[in-house]
Amino acid sequence: MPSQSVEVSATAGISAVPDAIHSRLLDELWRESCAATYGLEHVQFREILERVGTAQNFGLAPEATASRQQQVNYFRGLRFADLVLARACANGHQGAWEHFLSVYRQPLTRAAIAIAGSETLGRELADQLYAELYGLTTRDGVRRSPLDSYRGKGSLMGWLRTTLAQRHVDHHRRTRRELPLDNPADGNEPQAAAPEPQKPASELLHLSKAIEEALHQLAAEERFLLAAYYFDGRTLLEIAPLLRVHEATVSRKLHRVTGELKKRIVRNLQAQGLSKAAAQEALGADPRDLDLNLKKILQFSLPDAFTEKAVPIRGMQ
Amino acid sequence: MNTTSQLDLHPDADSLNAFAEQALAVPEREQILAHLAGCSRCRQVIFLAQQAAAEAPATQPTKQPATRFWSWRLAWVPATALAAALALVVTLHPWRTPQMPELAKAVPLNESAAPTPAPKEQAVAGAAHKPVQALAAKSLAENDEFAARRRTPEELVQQSAPSAAPPAEPGASASSAGKGQAFLPSSIESAPQQETTAQFQPEPVVAAWQQERQQATGAYSASADASQVSHKSMRAEAYTSHASRQAATAGPRMVQQSQSIPASSFEIITQQQLAESVASRKANLPRLPSGLAAVSWATVRHLTLEIDLAGTLFLSDDSGEHWEPVARQWTGHAVEVRAKTGLSGNTAPAGVFELKNDAGSTWASADGKTWSAQ
Incomplete structure (x- = not known):
């Protein structure tokens, strides 16, 4: 019975996709994605579905168990045409590659030029990615293509752009050893001679602790907003689409977050025994006197949340 | 909440892209946001990708209006030629009135010899021309030699004889040919001014053709030296004659004159x-x-x-x-x-x-x- 198989699958965790889903969805999705055009058989298509679904736990939290409807919803949200094309290319299907090149070659080159900021570097970047996508890199004697890692959550073009950006940023950091954000934790940047603190060390300690607690209380979106705006110097217009709001809303959010942060710091200082006036006065301290690693404070990712290993940054490890 | 540093682990491109495209579920989105808050590398990646995505569609809409704009600008060229031809026709109307019905039938014969007309011009030509036009088009299309006669005056000049190629002035002919359309209105309105931009000495057959064309349209100026008419002015003439034919108001000779330009392999008329x-x-x-x-x-x-x-x-x-x-x-x-x-x-x-x-x-x-x- 289909319901039984779903139940069995649910109890078995995320290791398998229920057969009931496959029997109905597989044919439908197989037809919709034109997988046959690129020589993908039902079996291969089913394997792709299983790998994609289980790798992301159907878009749910790692500890959650996907219901049948959640699995259906998850598969329905995938871009199967792009996914099938990517897998067919990774498998070396000639027709898929011809289609891929005809559709994505020019946009990808333009994107690479835009990312690199130079036509020469951009074309070089695009060519390198093409070589990787084509599977010129081998591991254990097997051709590996990054297209295998595409899971169809976003568009294939967007995935290509993001991959290009990753390659560019990693290359830039490897070769230039320059970071857009100051990273005091790495200890490589020359530290300017610190002036004598104008406030007592105890007061600065209280302030640092209050700031750290206040930042911890912020939501992930608020921390991202502060980092993008104040650390990276991004504009409201750049931040807005990532937060799915208008730039004016970003401005209001920013104003609200900074105001709320200030209030929380004062409250935290008061909780530490300072009067309100003393807490207000403590806010006027020179930030350079504070021993705070704001970047680390702003980071609250769960361990093992992401599987991709970053390219090691030479000289920074 | 675990505050372990995640600087050595990053979301993959698929997740970052899905985040940027708003394709993530809330839990995944919160995870990515939390990572982005502390990872300058991933922030840089996502902003760069977003910038590249924004530039691609941004270039297309800006190009399309530009193309439209220029296409409309170019559309003014035949329109201006038509207006000039109409002005000439109005002036010459009493003199040519007896031949008007015949001309209206003869006009479509050479319609394809000129550049593509504007729809407005076609409307002016009138539906009465269609039978003759169909007959002429059929006969002309079936014959390559006739097809050669549909070419522009410039092509005919180049084809009529090898010696007709523009010599002498270095780099002049190409530029004048390339800019011909841009200067078209002025070249139509004042043929003598073309002497200042004359780039080569045309062959006698070209000069004669020019002279005949200008006499027929009444636009010829006595002061104009036909032997110095530039390549550019010939194109202007082509547009003018075309517009005149479309208007069906010029003399019947216009049809014949363009037909009488010889093909290179066939004849040379002195x-x-x-x-x-x-x-x-x-x-x-x-x-x-x-x-x-x-x-x-x-x-x-x-x-x-x-x-x-x-x-x-x-x-x-x-x-x-x-x-x-x-x-x-x-x-x-x-x-x-x-x-x-x-x-x-x-x-x-x-x-x-x-x-x-x-x-x-x-x-x-x-x-x-x-x-x-x-």
Whole structure:
């Protein structure tokens, strides 16, 4: 019975996709994605579905168990045409590659030029990615293509752009050893001679602790907003689409977050025994006197949340 | 909440892209946001990708209006030519009024010889021209030599003889040809001004053609030296003649004149012959006994042959003073008569005239009276 198989699958965790889903969805999705055009058989298509679904736990939290409807919803949200094309290319299907090149070659080159900021570097970047996508890199004697890692959550073009950006940023950091954000934790940047603190060390300690607690209380979106705006110097217009709001809303959010942060710091200082006036006065301290690693404070990712290993940054490890 | 540093673990491209495209579920989105808050590398990646995505569609809409803008700008060129031609026609209207009905039928014959007309111009041409237009188009399309006559004056100049290529002024011809359209309105309005941009000395046949064209349209200025008319002005003439034909208000000779430009592999008509022909025509309007407009004509020495719209061939041995019809010895509808002469124009070899019907078949005649199939 289909319901039984779903139940069995649910109890078995995320290791398998229920057969009931496959029997109905597989044919439908197989037809919709034109997988046959690129020589993908039902079996291969089913394997792709299983790998994609289980790798992301159907878009749910790692500890959650996907219901049948959640699995259906998850598969329905995938871009199967792009996914099938990517897998067919990774498998070396000639027709898929011809289609891929005809559709994505020019946009990808333009994107690479835009990312690199130079036509020469951009074309070089695009060519390198093409070589990787084509599977010129081998591991254990097997051709590996990054297209295998595409899971169809976003568009294939967007995935290509993001991959290009990753390659560019990693290359830039490897070769230039320059970071857009100051990273005091790495200890490589020359530290300017610190002036004598104008406030007592105890007061600065209280302030640092209050700031750290206040930042911890912020939501992930608020921390991202502060980092993008104040650390990276991004504009409201750049931040807005990532937060799915208008730039004016970003401005209001920013104003609200900074105001709320200030209030929380004062409250935290008061909780530490300072009067309100003393807490207000403590806010006027020179930030350079504070021993705070704001970047680390702003980071609250769960361990093992992401599987991709970053390219090691030479000289920074 | 675990505050372990995640600087060595990053979301993959798929997750970052899905985040940027708002394709993530809330839990995943919160995870990515939390990572982005502390990872400058991933923030940089996502902003770079977003910037690249924004630039791609941003370039297209900005280009499309530009293309539209320029296409509309270019559309003014034939429109301006049409307006200029209309102005000329209004001026010449009383003089040419008796031939107007015939002209309206003759005009579409050479419609395809000019650049693509604007829809407005086509509307002006009128639906009454369609039968003749269809007939002429059919006959012209079936014959490559006729097709050569549909080319622009510039192409005809280049094809008529190897020696007709623009020499002398280094780098002048190409630039003038390339900028011809841009200067088109001014070149139409004032032919003498073209002397300042004249880039090469045209062949006599070109000069004669120019002279004939300008006389026919009434736009010729006495001060204009036809031998110095530039490549550019020829294109302007093409537009002008086209616009005039579309307006169906210029003289019937316009159709014939463009047809009388020789193809390189076929013949070369000397300047003297053309000048004589033009002079005789202007002095003898109207000419054909049928009262119909001539669609094609040819002259060798004192012999002149003309075909009217009905396909009747007329012969004149006194430069158009008197005409006599030639008995039909060909099949179909005669659509063109041409003259074949030697390079000097002094000899008249056998088969000096050539006649084509609407099926593309050819007949030759030495005296214009007796025709034999070829």
